[in-house]
Amino acid sequence: MDAKFELLSKLSHAFGPTGCEYEVKDIIKEEIEGLADEIYTDRLGNLIAVVRGKGEGRLMLAAHTDEVGFMITNIDDDGTLRIDAVGIDPRVMCGRQVVVGNDPRNGAKEKTRVYGIVGSKPIHLQGGDEGSRANRIEDLYIDIGATDRGDAEKYVQPGDYGTFVTEFKELAGGLIMGKAIDDRFGCAVMVETIKWLRSEKVTPPCDVYFAFTVREENGLSGARVAAFEINPTKAIVLEATAVADIAEVPDSMRVAELGKGGAISLMDRATIYSTELVNHAFEVAKKYGIKCQPKRYVSGGTDAGVIHRTREGVPTLGISAPCRYIHSATSVFHRDDYDSVCQLVRHLITE
Amino acid sequence: MNIDTKQLLTELCKIPTVSGFEARCAEALDALALPYFDEVRHTPVGNHIYIKRCGKPGAKKVLLDAHFDEIGFIVSGVEPAKKDGGDDLTGYLRFVPIGGVDRRLLSSAEVTIWGKKPIPGVITSTPPHLQKSGEGDRLPDYDKLFIETGYTVKELRELAPVGTPITFAPRVVELKNGRIASKALDDKACVAAIIEAAAMLEPGKFDCDIYAVFSAMEETGGAGAVTATFGVQPDLAIALDVCFARGPDTPRQKAAAMGEGPAISISLATDRALTQRIIKFAASKNLKLQKLIEARRTGTNGDAIHLTREGVPVAVISIPIRYMHSCTEVINPSDVRTTAQLVATFIREGGAM
Numbered sequence: 001m002d003a004k005f006e007l008l009s010k011l012s013h014a015f016g017p018t019g020c021e022y023e024v025k026d027i028i029k030e031e032i033e034g035l036a037d038e039i040y041t042d043r044l045g046n047l048i049a050v051v052r053g054k055g056e057g058r059l060m061l062a063a064h065t066d067e068v069g070f071m072i073t074n075i076d077d078d079g080t081l082r083i084d085a086v087g088i089d090p091r092v093m094c095g096r097q098v099v100v101g102n103d104p105r106n107g108a109k110e111k112t113r114v115y116g117i118v119g120s121k122p123i124h125l126q127g128g129d130e131g132s133r134a135n136r137i138e139d140l141y142i143d144i145g146a147t148d149r150g151d152a153e154k155y156v157q158p159g160d161y162g163t164f165v166t167e168f169k170e171l172a173g174g175l176i177m178g179k180a181i182d183d184r185f186g187c188a189v190m191v192e193t194i195k196w197l198r199s200e201k202v203t204p205p206c207d208v209y210f211a212f213t214v215r216e217e218n219g220l221s222g223a224r225v226a227a228f229e230i231n232p233t234k235a236i237v238l239e240a241t242a243v244a245d246i247a248e249v250p251d252s253m254r255v256a257e258l259g260k261g262g263a264i265s266l267m268d269r270a271t272i273y274s275t276e277l278v279n280h281a282f283e284v285a286k287k288y289g290i291k292c293q294p295k296r297y298v299s300g301g302t303d304a305g306v307i308h309r310t311r312e313g314v315p316t317l318g319i320s321a322p323c324r325y326i327h328s329a330t331s332v333f334h335r336d337d338y339d340s341v342c343q344l345v346r347h348l349i350t351e
Numbered sequence: 352m353n354i355d356t357k358q359l360l361t362e363l364c365k366i367p368t369v370s371g372f373e374a375r376c377a378e379a380l381d382a383l384a385l386p387y388f389d390e391v392r393h394t395p396v397g398n399h400i401y402i403k404r405c406g407k408p409g410a411k412k413v414l415l416d417a418h419f420d421e422i423g424f425i426v427s428g429v430e431p432a433k434k435d436g437g438d439d440l441t442g443y444l445r446f447v448p449i450g451g452v453d454r455r456l457l458s459s460a461e462v463t464i465w466g467k468k469p470i471p472g473v474i475t476s477t478p479p480h481l482q483k484s485g486e487g488d489r490l491p492d493y494d495k496l497f498i499e500t501g502y503t504v505k506e507l508r509e510l511a512p513v514g515t516p517i518t519f520a521p522r523v524v525e526l527k528n529g530r531i532a533s534k535a536l537d538d539k540a541c542v543a544a545i546i547e548a549a550a551m552l553e554p555g556k557f558d559c560d561i562y563a564v565f566s567a568m569e570e571t572g573g574a575g576a577v578t579a580t581f582g583v584q585p586d587l588a589i590a591l592d593v594c595f596a597r598g599p600d601t602p603r604q605k606a607a608a609m610g611e612g613p614a615i616s617i618s619l620a621t622d623r624a625l626t627q628r629i630i631k632f633a634a635s636k637n638l639k640l641q642k643l644i645e646a647r648r649t650g651t652n653g654d655a656i657h658l659t660r661e662g663v664p665v666a667v668i669s670i671p672i673r674y675m676h677s678c679t680e681v682i683n684p685s686d687v688r689t690t691a692q693l694v695a696t697f698i699r700e701g702g703a704m
Binding site: 143 | 430432434451453455456460471472477480488490492495501503506522597600605610673676678
């Protein structure tokens with residue numbers, strides 16, 4: 001894999017289920033240290049980097065650091081771990097490799113990372129139509145190799161967090177696969193943007209607040225308080241969006257297509273986006289020959305859901321990486337879309 | 352000779368041996384097994400039979416069976432990303448299962464397509480945002496699932512034509528207490544145990560000829576073991592397979608404890624006298640051995656082996672495994688080592704006589 005994707009690869013591998021995003025924020029902080037005019041972490045844990053501009057106004061860029069995951073709810077007598085979902089889809093968990101852990105900054109005694117797999121009943125022992133129905137979260141458990149409860153308690157506590165383990169790697173045709181592309185893609189674009197502003201010595205027209213938010217996958221909590229505190233005049237949310245541009249899916253359900261640039265949201269389940277900003281984004285893209293496309297389906301929601309209704313309201317734009325199999329251990333995106341979104345964001349900031 | 356059990360298991364699990372595709376893996380298996388045997392026969396149905404002789408005239412023949420095949424899939428077609436979109440569009444592979452694959456494992460699983468070259472792929476899934484209401488509970492059937500590789504339809508027809516085998520992506524995960532998780536530990540765990548047993552047996556220190564049969568097609572009906580036994584004509588046989596390990600979803604009476612050694616089957620298909628001899632040898636050497644009562648049949652190659660030709664006295668020894676037939680089956684390699692020691696002891700101490 002080329003150097004361009006080193007940062008995203010590192011971010012994709014990082015442990016950051018909702019509520020335990022420390023490892024992700026540490027990587028980002030290290031990347032932008034000394035580049036932003038100000039870097040701080042707010043009360044809820046959002047990491048904010050500020051690049052000062054020439055004039056009035058505050059532009060907020062947001063990407064969330066958390067990923068879909070689960071929480072350990074109980075350790076059973078046999079040493080297996082029962083879980084509840086935090087954004088994760090139980091239908092794609094069976095048989096996957098996972099990692100469970102916590103962080104001292106989150107009240108844990110020490111930083112822990114324990115590997116396990118998601119177990120379930122073998123096919124030979126399934127009865128009735130069990131094998132043709134998806135697992136519910138209460139059917140699943142994590143096996144870390146512990147012999148019993150006492151053994152498991154040496155490594156894991158109820159309340160610990162967990163997520164998938166997936167190697168970030170290239171497939172054919174420009175596709176790249178990994179976990180947590182939603183939304184480490186957005187995080188990587190923001191880091192690249194800060195680096196670009198500094199390396200090209202560009203001073204933006206207004207102050208730009210880069211908000212690396214926490215807890216998006218659980219009710220957009222991070223962005224809600226970040227937006228209140230930043231009090232932006234405009235906002236751009238950088239995300240990854242579920243698309244289904246694959247065989248046997250009708251046009252009306254495909255949402256967007258990989259390799260055709262960032263998907264500009266018109267509306268989703270949480271937000272009607274600013275028409276003015278949407279039109280502006282398409283104009284800028286056209287002017288500079290940058291690929292972008294409308295998101296052609298109403299689904300999901302982003303941090304925009306809370307940002308656009310902050311205080312007296314904030315005109316908000318949403319740009320998303322088209323991403324197949326989002327929220328699973330194996331999300332797939334197109335390498336060209338990374339360039340397209342980076343380019344578009346640069347021009348939107350400077351104009 | 353000392354073998355690193357975990358290393359051997361890792362190497363064995365990497366070999367893509369979907370039922371019916373065992374023959375093409377002869378070279379990979381030879382590299383791991385042949386150093387501990389005198390000769391090998393690769394049979395037409397895909398059995399790999401490794402022979403270790405004692406060099407004594409009229410020696411009895413002991414058949415040790417472990418199936419080499421694993422559950423998996425084959426390519427059954429390719430569809431363009433858009434209907435009537437042509438061969439230059441991204442292609443999506445259609446696939447069907449070989450052996451008992453749990454459909455609940457499929458959505459978003461990483462797989463390897465063993466075509467002209469190994470191709471990494473991902474099984475498609477519908478994200479929750481795009482599911483229709485009521486869809487959540489029902490699992491998609493094979494006609495609604497595809498494998499994504501990034502290649503075009505044209506490239507896939509060349510690289511992975513219809514009939515190409517597919518496995519879950521090979522990866523061995525280390526868990527606590529030395530346990531490991533991987534695809535195909537059913538029955539590579541027992542292939543490893545037999546290789547390790549052979550490595551423990553020094554020439555001149557035993558009195559029978561050993562026929563280690565790494566049999567084909569157990570997961571699809573057992574054609575390998577039946578034909579191998581017919582050819583070898585053994586005096587007795589030990590079939591090695593996996594059994595359910597105790598865990599959250601296994602009824603206690605149908606399962607053995609992990610890390611407590613293998614389990615020997617008490618069943619109508621197995622020879623009671625032979626079984627008792629093995630139990631005795633285990634006790635004399637303090638080797639952990641559990642009992643598994645399987646009233647009528649064992650569900651292993653042992654069932655077919657004992658009815659071959661005039662009949663063959665057979666014992667069935669099983670290594671406890673969790674999540675059988677998943678891409679992350681779990682075993683404790685210590686059980687593999689105990690099994691190897693038990694088999695080697697039985698042969699060295701004249702159990703076959």
